[in-house]
Amino acid sequence: MQTVETLIEKLDYLPPEQREDIRRAYYFAEQAHEGQYRRSGDPYIVHPLAVGKILADMHMDAQSVEAALLHDVIEDTHVSKDDVTSAFGAIVADLVDGVSKIGAIKFESKAEAQAENFRKMVLAMTKDIRVILVKLADRLHNMRTLGVLHPTKRRRIALETLEIYAPIANRLGMNNIRVELEDLSFTHMYPMRAARIKKATKTSRGHRKDMISRIQESIDNRLERDGLEGRVIGREKHLYSIYSKMKTQRKPFNEIMDVYGFRIIVGSVDMCYRVLGAIHNLYKPIPGRFKDYIAIPKANGYQSLHTTLIGMNGVPIEIQIRTEEMDAMANNGIAAHWLYKSDPDPAGGAQNRAKEWLKGLLEMQQRAGNSQDFLETVKIDLFPDEVYVFTPKGDILELPTGATPVDFAYAVHTDVGNSCVAARLDHRLVPLSTPIQSGQTIKIITAPGACPNPAWLSFVTTAKARANIRHFLKNQRRSESVSLGHRLLDKALSGFDLALDTIPQERITTALTEAGFRTLDDLLEDIGLGNQMAQIAARRMLPR
Template identity: 70%
Template sequence: MSGIEVLADRLESYLEPEQINQVRRAYFYAEQAHDGQTRRSGEPYVTHPLAVAGILADMRLDHQSLMAAMLHDVIEDTGIPKEALAAQFGETVADLVDGVSKLTQMKFESKAEAQAENFQKMALAMAQDIRVILVKLADRLHNMRTLGALRPEKSRRISRETLEIYAPIANRLGMHSLSTEFEDLGFKAMYPMRSRMIAQAVRDARGNRKELLNQILESLQACLERAGLPGTVVGREKHLYSIYEKMREKRRAFNEIMDVYAFRIIVDKVDTCYRVLGAVHGLYKPFPGRFKDYIAIPKANGYQSLHTTLFGLHGVPIEIQIRTEEMEEMANNGIAAHWLYKSKDDVLNGQHARTRQWLKGVLELQQSAGSSLEFIENVKIDLFPDEVYVFTPKGRIMELPKGSTPVDFAYAVHTDVGNSCIACRINRRLAPLSEPLESGQTVEIITAPGARPNPAWLSFVTTGKARSNIRHALKHQRQSEAIALGERLLEKVLVSFETSLEQIPEQRIQRVLRDYDMATLEDLLADIGLGNRMAYVTARRLLSNDAPAEVEASVRSEATAQQPSSEEAPLAIRGTEGMVVSFARCCNPIPGDPIVGFITSGKGMVIHQETCSNLAEHRGNSEQILHLTWDKNVSGEFTVELRVELEHQRGIIAQLATSITVADASIDKISVDERDGKISVVQLALRVRGRLHLSQLIKRIRALQGVVRITRLKN
């Protein structure tokens, strides 16, 4: 019997005769299209699509998925267009084949970029029709099963991609059997020697443990019979890759991992699961804190089961999973379990709804990510969801990856909540935004209108959504701040020419934008604000009818002859300019100090004290150094460094700290150095509002008994 007829026999158990005939027709079409092509092993090429369809048949997928599996390489390998497939087999099948074809390897500048681009395309294809990824996963599984025919370096590359991307996706879609096989095949190809050694060690250990394993299994079975509970007890084998990962990550010996005996109890309904749990807890003593109820709160990929760990015979730990037959099917095949493709108008069941939600999140990440590499970095985090479950104040359950913080929670609720978050309460107490969350906590986010994400959040957030949205908001914030600063710098120069931006004709602005190859005036202003373009040069270009090169030459000669802005009013600094204006750490300027701005390409303006020695070599450069003043309404707190010499006295440091707090200043950093037996030198980094506030603070410190000298550090 031919391969297609063997498959057709298997399909009779769940497909209609007409649907099976359509699958046959797709096979013969693929056979003709691939005529003369062979695989690296020497077999006819059509054996591959047939095997892929066979894998999908094991998952009981619909006939359209099986047809797409038969035809998945036709567009790419034989030159037959999508339109021809649509005419023969309908738009849906053609779309599926096209979706799978688009996930094929493309050439990019780096392998990391190639992988990232592929993953982006995969995410988009998945969002359009989840069956695309199921066909792709089956295609990859058959390729992994037949890796032996490839060169070692190619098989290692494919295996690494499988372990990094395809196994986690299968796991995220709840397809445990597929994920496990991917991991073991990938492990075997990547590390053949380690794989062989662990496999042999498992065989040896299994032989030594057989008697004890049978004793535990019989005692569990007898326990169910005594309680009159229907259920099947099976021993659960750990797969090779999971043993290897546990040994590597937890730095545990092979014997420690194999000392745990694992069993699965399959029952008829949910109610029985909880009754079985009570029965086994009566048989063996449970480990405290090791019970997990994934039936009441399913995992993000739809997985449901009760997990418990018991002290068994001779004190050996026993891990038990209790679930229904339907949950077992879902655990193994995930979204493909009892496959029934639903249109967008139908009500989605729990697993489909969760998958759809995840894909929606993936698409949001893709839209806000700056590059494909940033996107894949974010999604990889979300593909390994060791979850924690927390509650909103209204009792809604939120699932987040392990290690998530209140900021991750805020972004999971809504992007706007994350962007305007300023504080949080965990179980009704105020807590730091960086505190890792634990299952069962209630989290309340405090927001404020006009609040902005803090760049420091990037150092502790866990989820891709939070990281991506923070980066996106910061980029947007930086852009708008650069535009505002650029406009102020340009207007300042235009005032010296007795004009303003409003008075410059639109056609002249458009001409300069064309010269600079820019789309909008905002782009030009942002470029000035970031220090990439000089405000004076841009002003001259806007006011001149000369050719661009002549204007540039004229400006250079003026710049060397004299500083053009000597009579202009200095630019006023308000302290609220944001990320494009920063304060130099070398001299720590504060309101009241004479200041200058140093414009650096791509970074904006750094403010220094006028006397700062770090600016010595730039002082003659009028293009980079800008005279500034402080705005009357300057706001915020500014860092200042003090050196305080003190006589040794008990409690003097505490008195110093109290004086600073009473003077309404805060300490950022403090270090104490003993100069000799009598004098200690204290270095302080403080936050003050300005020079007046600083002088009041110094006066208060000087009043302390034992203070010898106070010096403000500059450079």
């Protein structure tokens, strides 16, 4: 049985008085949850204690661990926020309140409740980033103990984790938590597929052992010969990433497992590039597969050199080269700020990036029509793939893959986006719908009095652009909005191989009643004005 002492032992990095505060928080929570049990039959306090331990492993500060122990007291017991404030201070109470799920408001649907929850969480996150770290630890422990729930509920929670929490962990650079959340979600959503991939991975590990040790030996020998110091580690692929690659790249299991991954950890940035040179001398690099994330870090703060080589017998080898700090940053993301209290702070950049991202979320939240809309918009924004582009002054901006000059214009400033009329990519005039490639320089041409074109909604990819265009369109005339709504709904329905004209009248009537509209024109106007997402309306009209 886990006890508070096992948690306190993990907290040797904190001063004694802070450890005492954490012990006090544990007893406070234990008393509040007295008589409550989890579905597994364990006393309820087991869950907050486990969440506290996850944060202790990340070397989080005392206030975060206290909030983890108390995170369900406001929601599930008679304790109020004022009680927590008087016992542990306003900061801990705000953290607990931010993590507490919204319970008092009655929603019309489960989806709306989920979306409103998420909206509240984002607002709390923008006040204090630690709210999301406690929330992620809470979700991770819930995922680890999901087995006791009904399969339908398990799948619903797993899907939500995969769509929202894993991408947030990724956006904050917390790779270890993201990988575990993805694998647990995958196992609960598709138990048969997960079991088969697990079995196949075990079998292939035996065949791969010999090749891995031969490649590792040759890399070690080359580094030693050139007088370079570095730790070489074999990289294991995790279940969900294998499954995703099989699905998106349409490749069989064997082809994905044919790639051998290694990570080389070195002492300095300078050494990263010297090791890269040595490795390129050892094996032939594949053209176009080298990426320098040290010079241009990813949006979540990730830094590393990536290269793919053709090794002995023609096998592809993927190599990542990074320093110890970069490795801590890659695995723990913004939590590395607490894990690595060194100078310069490796997570400082990531914390600033996280804050910038949250600031953008807050801006979108103020402009979104409703919570469900906001949630859909954020899902679009959580895509991890980026392109890196240059402004005419040489500054770097990150945008999601598939972004267009309009997305770039809104990323620079809302006014630039609203008055944008044309764009030059590398000094060449291009249509505003052209997808941007990494490394291009973009110049936006604006004109006074210009305004957003409704057609832009069909090709922009960033949430900021979408929210701003919608905000502008809300002031347009009804007839324009109805015809735009018709086009957007048709576009959304085409994804299901349907068109608005082919849907039976009674199906449309039912969908209108469900959504609370009297006529089809009212619904189309709502879509055209940006209050309702075309995808949500299209799903309501699908044949049952």
